[in-house]
Structures are given as structure tokens and as C-alpha cells.
Amino acid sequence: MPAVLGSYSPPVLCPYCNADNDKVIDSRTSDGGKVTRRRRECLACTRRFTTYERVEQTAKLMVIKRDGRRVPFDRENIVRGVSSASGKRKIPEDIKQKIADEIEEELHKQFDREVESQVIGEKLMGRLRDIDEVAWIRFASEYYKFKSVDELKKQLELLDGKVRDVKDQQRLFS
Numbered sequence: 001m002p003a004v005l006g007s008y009s010p011p012v013l014c015p016y017c018n019a020d021n022d023k024v025i026d027s028r029t030s031d032g033g034k035v036t037r038r039r040r041e042c043l044a045c046t047r048r049f050t051t052y053e054r055v056e057q058t059a060k061l062m063v064i065k066r067d068g069r070r071v072p073f074d075r076e077n078i079v080r081g082v083s084s085a086s087g088k089r090k091i092p093e094d095i096k097q098k099i100a101d102e103i104e105e106e107l108h109k110q111f112d113r114e115v116e117s118q119v120i121g122e123k124l125m126g127r128l129r130d131i132d133e134v135a136w137i138r139f140a141s142e143y144y145k146f147k148s149v150d151e152l153k154k155q156l157e158l159l160d161g162k163v164r165d166v167k168d169q170q171r172l173f174s
Ligand SMILES: [Zn+2]
Pocket: 014, 015, 016, 017, 018, 019, 042, 043, 044, 045, 046, 047
């Protein structure tokens, strides 16, 4: 095994004799670091072969903003959203991270490539509703930019209903 841990690459099957016992004799990256090419020597039959290791290009989730622009999904925006909604009422860092993790996971399950920013906002609102009502109202009023108290009330009632719906559904499926 090579002395440098970071450069260790597990043996692969030799294409000539099928032994899985080889040493890497040369390793270099190309394509801007996306491909690693390893020259290997089989310790059983001493023949040489090459393997290529590629970074998997997983589909990046894009967020469609209200103005139609598309930006890559960034979970930090969720963390920041929770922070600004909570204001001086500190929501612990691990809770923020947990909310971001859960929303990110849901988004990747429900959407392939694109999601409207509105969907993320509503998911975040649902979470805030559970942990801190004041933060929830602050976030909702900023989010919907209400022009009147009536408008705010109406929206809050609507959201409250939605949150309950989601919870009922979760109960049904759990
Ligand atoms: Zn071999």
C-alpha cells in the first residue's frame, strides 16, 4: 500500500488475469481535475493497464426565481432565511442546519432539475411555523410583502390550512 493515504486507490481486477492485486505506478488528473488516470501494474502477471476515475456529474437542481431567472440551488439561502426570520430570537445553529438538510432532501426527492423558489419558501415557512411562530410570521410577511394587515391575516390563515394539510398527509402515509 502506498505510504500517502490520500493517494491510495483500491486494487481493481486485472483485465489479463483477473487478479485483484495491483499497484498504481502513475496517477495524473486531466480535464480540470475531473478525471484521474491511473497507470497500474498487476502484481500477479506484471502486465500494465490504465483506469480512469471520473467525478459523477449529478444533476444540479436549479431554482427558478420569481423574475424567471434560474440560479443553482444553494442550501445556505435556507439557513440565511431562517436566520433573518428569527431576528434576535436566536434559533440554534443545529436547528437551522437540520431544516436546511430536510428541505434539501425533500427537494431532491420531489424535483429532478428545477424547482420554483416559491416552493422552497413555502417549505421553509412550514418548518418555521413548527418551531417559532413569530419567526414564521416575520418570514411570511417579508415573503408576501403584504400591503395591509387584512392581506397578512388572510395569507396566514391560508398557510395555516396548508401546513395542516401537509401534516394530515404525512400522518396518512406514515
Ligand atoms: Zn494480471
